[in-house]
Amino acid sequence: MPRLEVFADEHMQHAYGIFLFTSKHPLVRKLKRIAQPSVHGHKTWSSSFLIMDYLQHFPLSEGERVLELGCGWGPASVFCASQQGAKVTGLDVDDSVFPYLDMMAATNDCRVKPLHASFDDLKTEQLSRYDCIIGADICFWESLTDDLFKLFRRAKKAGVKRIILADPGRSTYEALLQRCEKAWPQAFSHEHWYALEPKRFEGQLLVLNFAA
Numbered sequence: 001m002p003r004l005e006v007f008a009d010e011h012m013q014h015a016y017g018i019f020l021f022t023s024k025h026p027l028v029r030k031l032k033r034i035a036q037p038s039v040h041g042h043k044t045w046s047s048s049f050l051i052m053d054y055l056q057h058f059p060l061s062e063g064e065r066v067l068e069l070g071c072g073w074g075p076a077s078v079f080c081a082s083q084q085g086a087k088v089t090g091l092d093v094d095d096s097v098f099p100y101l102d103m104m105a106a107t108n109d110c111r112v113k114p115l116h117a118s119f120d121d122l123k124t125e126q127l128s129r130y131d132c133i134i135g136a137d138i139c140f141w142e143s144l145t146d147d148l149f150k151l152f153r154r155a156k157k158a159g160v161k162r163i164i165l166a167d168p169g170r171s172t173y174e175a176l177l178q179r180c181e182k183a184w185p186q187a188f189s190h191e192h193w194y195a196l197e198p199k200r201f202e203g204q205l206l207v208l209n210f211a212a
Ligand SMILES: C[S@@+](CC[C@H](N)C(=O)[O-])C[C@H]1O[C@@H](n2cnc3c(N)ncnc32)[C@H](O)[C@@H]1O
Pocket: 039, 040, 041, 042, 043, 044, 045, 046, 047, 048, 069, 070, 071, 072, 073, 074, 075, 091, 092, 093, 094, 097, 117, 118, 119, 120, 135, 136, 137, 138, 147
């Protein structure tokens, strides 16, 4: 049974131990005047809660180096840093998301290092600095299926041990699933998953366990 958090502030939420802002929060409204994310990073997407729930069952280790792809406001990054003691970098192609990421990290008393880059910018050498890669709702265009598959291939070569991707089940994500299963049948797993905080959400998880 999760503890009931009662807020004076009706535009905040609590899920998996972290505080989140809704789009109507006064601070979000103020930030929108100076930073307007334009590649869908304008709110918290629910797939992030699937990653949080999954990591409660299969946690990171203390100090594990995590890279979140397409972090947006960074709810999953903040969870990994504040609840699981990971060293987290949040990557996004849209630098307008970083003020929101900073606000989320400060509110939850943790640090997430911002990295302004796109998926296809990341070289094998850079990827070798991470143990685990996560991503929530980042495979929504056909071109992203290919970009992410190639990134995963470089990540495997770089020695990344685990990749966890959450998605509501878009066709572009399913195309990525098929390519990953074919390329790495031993490392591949695919789960239907649900999260119960801040409310019930169902989706899917792709996990590549290269360390197994
Ligand atoms: C649907 S939002 C999800 C944000 C966040 N993961 C969440 O769950 O709240 C997708 C994010 O991916 C980022 N993105 C899209 N294409 C990208 C690319 N090629 N490289 C890096 N980030 C990208 C967008 O800027 C956006 O912040």
